[in-house]
Amino acid sequence: MHAGIIFLLVIVGSVLFHIFTPWYWTDIASNWGGMDSTITLTFWVGGGVFVAVCLFMVYCVFRYSHKEDRRAEYKPEDKKLEKILTWATTLGVAALLAPGLIIWNQYVNVPKNALEVDVMAWQWGWQYRLPGADGKLGTTQVRNIADNNPFGINPDDPFGKDDIMIESDVINLENNRPVKILLRSVDVLHNWYVPQFRSKMDAVPGTVTFYWFEPNKVGEYEVLCAEYCGVGHYAMRGGVEVQDKADYEVWLSEQETFQQLSARYEKLNLDGNKLAKK
């Protein structure tokens, strides 16, 4: 008797917690509202099943608790009932799977007009690279990485010369313009994750991975590393600033290209050599 009441309270409490929780998702700031809707749908269907199953269990505890003079029903199988339950479950599962797959299809197909952003990760930090006037990123290699080539761009690749390098853990993005995040890592797994954008993907050394989103709310967001990457994992933060087109372009014009950076280093080297000669 008491047992049934406590179980009932647990179920009621769970539902109330869900309704009144102050802990819930952050305000979305990207195009992935479909993920939130699928979660909501799953909550209704799954939560409904959870409540129904548990309430039925509680009912049984109340209604059929042990009495010496009573006997349980003896009925090994009920084919019809089992069939109905199987098909109802299959239907429910399919109803949840369908929107999930539709959104995944959008997630893996990047819009043509997306701006490519090279996100480079290491233990423990981020930096970013944007294509220059040619709209294309130059190819890279881990072995090329040096002080005068922090992104490891292949020096022979003509597309790389005008690449815009952002040697900071904060990147600015243009509001309402889709971005294709190209992830790479020079050492271990990382994951560039902004909760408000809902999307994420691991950065894997040795390969380039990608995902895309379209920021749709101006503001500053924190980037978290979402794949364990060693002892500094929890401190591997970065930032994103989503700006309107005008502000964004001002910011963009202030950034250095690979060519400019190389020139700067050459000058530095020359100066250094001169100093050494003196």
Added chain:
Amino acid sequence: MSEEYDNNKSYQAQSSEVLDGSAGSINPDMDYVRPAEIPEQDLYHAHSFIEKWIFCQDAKVIGVQYFLTAVFTGIVGLILSWLMRLQLGFPELAGFMTAEHYYQFVTMHGMIMVVYFLTALFLGGFGNYLIPLMVGARDMVFPYVNMLSFWMFFVAVAVLMASFFVPGGPTGAGWTLYPPQTILEGTPGSGMGILLMLISLSLFVIGFTMGGLNYMITILQARTRGMTLMRMPLTVWGIFTATVLAMLAFPALLVSAIMMTLDKVLQTSFFMPTILKAGEVLEYGGGSPILFQHLFWFFGHPEVYIVALPAFGIVSDLISVHARKNIFGYRMMVWAIVGIGGLSFFVWAHHMYVSGMNPWFGFFFATTTLIIAVPTAMKVYNWILTLWRGNIRINTVMLWCLGFIVTFVNGGITGIFLGNVSVDVPLSDTYFVIAHFHMVMGIAPLMVIMGAVYHWFPLVAGKMLHEGLGKWHFWITFLGAYSIYFPMHYLGFIGVPRRYFEMYDSPYMTSAVGMNEFISIAAFIVGAAQFILVFNIIKTLKTGKKAEQNPWKANSLEWYTSTVPPEHGNFGERLPVVHRWPYDFSVPGAKDDFIPQTTAPSEVANTEVEKT
């Protein structure tokens, strides 16, 4: 010996069939059971204390040895979880803990609980104790190998524990051991720690293979007469299927452990691409970190079911016995276990949706993952339909079963979130995942383990555990564990990532602080409550009420041994003969509300029992 097993009633019934062959009002042949085809096993009886209790070949003793060793590792895992929760809830009190410590505790907690505690407990502990008893065998078919299996496990545990004391400490790579970080500096314990972990896992797999062969072959070859596959208790079905899964899945773990050891020791590059570390390019190149993840999860996902299937089986038996009702839809339950086991090999990459593998895999693995929800849901329906119109004893054992249903359904539903590929994108690597898998493969199987301990303790020790203490133990554990993991899902919704030593003050994460304190307090209480059971066991062994034979009025063979607790050889002079499934409870017309598996049909001829 060969005359002995021919010389019985059933065999003579067969000869009468040959003679007259006709059916009367009561068919004289209805008790017929096929004669034995092979002679009985010769058992090696222990001659000394060491042979009886240490290097013992009796599966029951080996089961208890496995159980106690696994519980020891579980207590270590529990203490580690306390330390983690201290850091997460009350970092100001955990000043002694560095990030290195934290990640080492996270890693060791995970690996210990999944492999050395749950797997060893269900298969090594319950498997060894229950399989021979439940299928009506005198022992496992290879008792000597079975003994080696335990001692191999023991050495694996010793090596694992030794890693706490080597320079650099145990590995802190996360229990998934994802390379490249696992074997690079920057991860705690990337020297001796990870090597000992890999060696220990390899030893575990070798030891487990010895045990697993025993479980499988005993179930397939050593069942007593009349014990058809479809008359086996679901416990045996669950353990059997889990063992088959383990035999197929553990090799993937073994090879990945060997390959990683080579990467570590000989600088091969199975999993290691070109890596730039502290300004220098390391001597690796061309390997694939994702390959390791595929191998790991090809083991890791079946592993979830290696833990879950025995729990499914055991809980089915407990619910049936204590609801005094046959398990609803036995055949469906069997096929669901087998089906889930088979499907579990086709879902592994749902752990890798955002790993950077080819994103098109997402479609396939989301579909297979959600298909597996159907047989799983059928099992849940059948458990509650077993309660329906039952005659339910609300005792400690049943409470654990009810707790299992609530936590398992809860964790199963959140599994549908995570399996549904695009829903997984925002939730993966957050506390939602932590909450999900603790609920579904931590707490739910633990509920079954506890139920099973209270259920079978009278058989193992011959004494009844104290009910009052048992109920306290249950309610604190259930309510406490539920209030740890249910709210934790919502931290995941906020986006709080897992494996964070410290949250810092991200604006949306500060609201998690209060929750973290609450969860930590609940975790301390739940952990401490487990010592109620320890106290209960010690008290019962000293002064407890002596258990009568078959105190729960169950039908399965383990309760019909010649002595309680059963001696070496289990069944005295003659092995039992089985005439029915173990679920004939509350049969209309029967004198008692249970008919043991050994009861011949002619003895219950006037009841409405269905043929099984």
